[in-house]
Amino acid sequence: MRWTQTLIPTQKETPSDAQIVSHQLMVRGGIIRQLTAGAYDFLPLGLRSLRKASQIIREEMDAIGCAEVLLPALQPFELWQKTGRDVTYGENLMKFKDRHGRMNVLGPTHEEVVTEMVMAYVSSYRQLPLSLYQIQTKFRDEYRPRFGLLRVREFLMKDAYSFHANLESLNAVYDRFYAAYQKIFTRCGIPFVIVEAEAGPIGGSASHEFMAVCSTGEDTIVTSDKNNYAANVEKAEIGARPFTFDAAPTGELEKVHTPGLPGIEDVGKFMKVKPKNMLKTLVFKATGGEVDWVVAVVRGDHEVNESKLKKAAGEKFGVAAIELTDDEAVRQQWAIGFVSPTAALKAVKAGLLIDPDAAQGGFWAGGANEIDYHVKHFNWRRECGDSLNDPKKVAVADIRNAAAGDPSPKNDGGKLVASKGIEIGHVFKLGTKYSDALGADFLDEKGEKHPMIMGCYGIGVGRILIAAVEAFHDDKGMVWPTAIAPYSVIITPIKYDGEVKAAADRLYEQLNAAGIDTLLDDRDQRPGVKFNDADLIGIPVRVNIGDRGLKEGKFELKRRKVVETEMVAMEAIVDRVQAVLRE
RNA sequence: CGGGGCGUAGCUCAGCUUGGUAGAGCGUCUGGUUUGGGACCAGAAGGUCGCAGGUUCGAAUCCUGUCGCCCCGACCA
Incomplete structure (x- = not known):
């Protein structure tokens, strides 16, 4: 063209x-x-x-x-x-x-x-x-x-x-x-990783995603530093984590007035407590099981994974579906925003699911079950007592998103690492x-x-x-992999006139005849404009034709991704281009 | 859907606070000089200032509405 x-x-x-x-x-x-x-x-x-x-x-x-x-x-x-x-x-x-x-x-x-x-x-x-x-x-x-x-x-x-x-x-x-x-x-020519994935609205039993690793991607990929596990964060499991409810209290339970502070972040700042020392307690409406509510507890710096939670709620309490509701009655009933895990134990038909990292001793701050109040020095055993041992009410399970630094689910000492990716392919077993x-x-x-x-x-x-x-570009523009480049070769005559024009036209015919996708820059533009445009659109191979080389019967071959150029004899250029494209 | 930002020439944007006949650079067109990494000179074309109302002698500018685009958030309390 x-x-x-x-x-x-x-x-x-x-x-x-x-x-x-x-x-x-x-x-x-x-x-x-x-x-x-x-x-x-x-x-x-x-x-x-x-x-x-x-x-x-x-x-x-x-x-x-x-x-x-x-x-x-x-x-x-x-x-x-x-x-x-x-x-x-x-x-x-x-x-x-x-x-x-x-x-x-x-x-x-x-x-x-x-x-x-x-x-x-x-x-x-x-x-x-x-x-x-x-x-x-x-x-x-x-x-x-x-x-x-x-x-x-x-x-x-x-x-x-x-x-x-x-x-x-x-x-x-x-x-x-x-x-x-x-x-x-x-x-x-795309660098990619394959990860275990959630099936999402497509449904089905098993699924893998093909991810182009890329910092601007919308998906988070979690991999083990032992290189034997990779999953989408939505799906990633977390390795075994020991837990205990029986640690000594860190102090007397202390009620703190925290008015008009939505969000862990703000409450934490106000109380001078780090999010990782807070309990995040979420109330889900449950249907189809032995409980009407599922109360999920994770560490303040962690995120509940709804699909893990749903699965755990199904296994422990026979629940079929869970849903966060935003209606006012529920907000009042549960003091939403200020929920303590103890609320689940007091409620008649509620199941409490605790992430292992939240089921620990040490200092905890959390809700006080009262609008605008939180507590410090929450202690599981002291606050919840023996109900923690009732499997019909309480279970500890992996219910949160994996995060960097978590143990690998392979339980081989590997640590999870997070990166970003673009989902380019997805395979599902639908059933x-x-x-x-x-x-x-x-x-x-x-x-x-x-x-x-x-x-x-x-x-x-x-x-x-x-x-x-995203993977291949530089400050001058795109650098297409040859396989999906719009054209494989661009011919850039320094001046599209006279002998240079004749040589360019001839080469254009030859490359086309050899079945190579070729773009001929036949514009009446200064060389700098053409060079810069060729770099911008990222054509893998450029052949410069000018008086200088022509005197010696040579063309100049420039690869997009390499700075150096090489002079190639006119009669050898087609072979040389083909060889370079095959690299 | 909530919050924020932006709509002015093909593109990137200035002008708006303080109302008075619409600007720059790039690009385009004409002529000339140039020609190995985004040339130069001279001239020219090109805009219902997103749209609709309103205020005003007068609106790109102020007010109201509306449409479009971009960003953030939208269960994580």
Whole structure:
């Protein structure tokens, strides 16, 4: 492609509303342009990178026997009601009424649609397993779109779904996808880690996320310094931690007036107590179990992990669901903001769940069960007595988010380390959630009916581009990995005129003939402008053509990521470029 | 949804406090001189100042409303 025939609107100025470097460079380099919150134009360069990433994905999906389909983004709302995701997907679901008054959904993901399709054609174990994928635009009404392509309302996603007659088959195919994802991100040149993950609103039993490690990522990754454990913080377990209720009190219980101070931080400052010496006590409304309330206690500097809490509440008290409520009656009843763990023991149908790090001796400050009052010198045994031994009321469990420095769940002396990442891929074992809800059954060898077992597998194509730019850039601009660079080579004639022009045109033809994606900068611009633009848009190899080299029959080859250049004989240039691109 | 910020030329922004015919740099166009890391000279085009009301002789500027965009927060008491 000739520069003057395409649209590459580079800009010198950094856009003021772009916060992260990938967003800034992608706008400056003419890759993307924002149309509205969470929706971006892909300009020619951006689309080329997107296509290259998509093509790598296609090849690896095809290689594991996954067939490509294209399903509608436009979907009937009733389909989502059948699986209950009209509610569980919540406000993120883009929906609208059409002219007939029918509710429609713009698909944020396609479990319902693909299952509906497969069940129409697949009814025998002989037809299984079956894996299908598509690369298609998804819509999510994100609460707050941000950071360029990172969190958007409309985005390109590869989503795949597998259908199985038994768990062994699911596990085998899951492993194939897992391996294919490793190949895909490796081929794209993205540094990534694989972490254990929560399944979230997609549902299902097992799940891994592929994370591009990156300080601007929205997800927190927790890894063991022994390199044998990695998980999303939402999921990360914490190793064994000893606990005790039977330590000597640190002093007399002292009631402190703490008026109008919401939040651990402020109360702590007011009482001159560090958050790690405070008990954070949260009251959850519980349903479906032996208790109506679940009271969670963690150290003031820790965060309750709701999914861990829910799991623990289920195991200890048979609770099916928990929910924080904000209604005034509850606030009054529990003195919300000033709750002491003792409140759970006094309440008739309440279960108390304590994180091991909170179930310790030493100095504690906490709520006083009275609006605007806290206490100092809280002591578990003195304040709670023998009720602590009642398993129907009290349990100690891992109910908080992991934090840096925590013991590794491998219990091998490893310590957990935290870092940030961008989720670029996610694989799930779904089980029968969707086939049950929609009635996607098959007949086995004996003619018996079973729900199909499913897996699903997603890749955010746009996020591959973000991850690449975040990982590879310098003060001059982007440095694309060759595999997803918009063009592999840019020819920069020092002056597009005379012999230089002729040589540039000739080389352009040669590289094209050799099947190399080449951009010819045929603009009538000064060399500095062209060099700077070439650096900004990050093309891996640049060939400079000028009088100086031409006199000796040579071109100058410059790699984007290397400062030095090399002079290459005209007749050897195509081979040399190919060799450099293969590196 | 709560809080904060911002909407002025294609882009980055000034002007607003203290109302008086709309500015700069970059980019674009014309001519000329230049040409190995974002050239120079001369000239030119380009703006309903987000939108709608209001106050005023007069509004980019003051007031009200509204729309859009960005940031922070939104269970962690």
